Amino acid sequence: MALQTKKWDVVNFLNTREDVVAYLDAALEENDAAFFAKALGDVARSHGMTQIAKTAGVSRESLYKALSVDGNPEFATIMKVMSALGLHMTIESADKAA
Template identity: 35%
Template sequence: MQIEPSRPDEEVVIEKLRDDPEFVAGYLNALLEDGDQEDLMLAMRRMAKAYSGVPQLAEQAEHNAELLYRMLSTKGNPELRNLRALLKAMGKRLVVQPIARQA
């Protein structure tokens, strides 16, 4: 019996972000609902790695790479238009859904 070597959690998350659109949607929606700015920036950095890296992603989002690195830093605070451009370059978008009212 051959045992596969374990991989760091970070690698697994990045692989799922790259390969599983439903995982991406659930991951980001959970962060938007319950996370904070720092959590969201970590998720966006992971997604940038999953989607070909910052330089290529910056080109697709029509931003320069330095701006994108700053935006995704631990102290990053992207404007909505920049976040939307970044998500669009990854084939994603922000949406709003109603919360079910409790009786």
């Protein structure tokens, strides 16, 4: 009997605000802009890409492209999507003792 598997998609596990915040926070810790953009795209997909694009004032197609693994979104696009998701970024010292 062959082993049956299903494609794993993080979108299926971003069910709460806490899940989303933890996921994006972990993505930011990687210090990789492309990785964060892809993670933000995952969150946008979990909330409905069409609605997020509309709220952010960008086309759905351009948002998919910008937040893909090969995308290179402008920071303004990141901020628009964060706002559409009801999220914002905060800055803290990398040196926790400072």
